[in-house]
Amino acid sequence: MKQQIIQHYNQYLNDRITSLREMIDGLTEDSKNDAKGSAGDKHETGLAMMHLEQEKLNQKLSEVLATQHKFLKIDYAIASNQVVLGSLVQANDTFFLMAVALPKIEVEGKSVFGMSPQSPLGELFMGRKKNESIAFNGKNYNITSIF
Numbered sequence: 001m002k003q004q005i006i007q008h009y010n011q012y013l014n015d016r017i018t019s020l021r022e023m024i025d026g027l028t029e030d031s032k033n034d035a036k037g038s039a040g041d042k043h044e045t046g047l048a049m050m051h052l053e054q055e056k057l058n059q060k061l062s063e064v065l066a067t068q069h070k071f072l073k074i075d076y077a078i079a080s081n082q083v084v085l086g087s088l089v090q091a092n093d094t095f096f097l098m099a100v101a102l103p104k105i106e107v108e109g110k111s112v113f114g115m116s117p118q119s120p121l122g123e124l125f126m127g128r129k130k131n132e133s134i135a136f137n138g139k140n141y142n143i144t145s146i147f
Helices: 002-037 041-073 120-125
Strands: 088-091 094-098 102-107 110-115 133-136 139-146
Touching: 002 041, 002 094, 002 102, 094 120, 110 120, 120 133
Parallel strands: 094 110
Antiparallel strands: 088 094, 088 139, 102 110, 133 139
């Protein structure tokens, strides 16, 4: 299951990168076509808006590329009896991949969250062992497995 989760998140990151690049390319093409066509204040405002949007998308792309870089550098094959970077932790009925912050997914009918060890909950999990419990935001998490 751990390998499926890693593959799913890797595909998610690849899809986000492709999507952002396509949007950036579309804006670039639109601005080239727009530059040929019209003149005036409305045109200049439109071009400025496209460039701002392009800058936002480029920033987002940089963030996703950095996240992917961190994600791919992690050793997920590490075996440990405590929660470390790369661990898949089962706590209650939820799984947490200790890697980078990524959205919730469903794998084999189980909820999985990509979690950064620097997040508040991630920090509480790090170094814990099987059968230890932590409390966060009024909820108790009992670690039942570490993969």
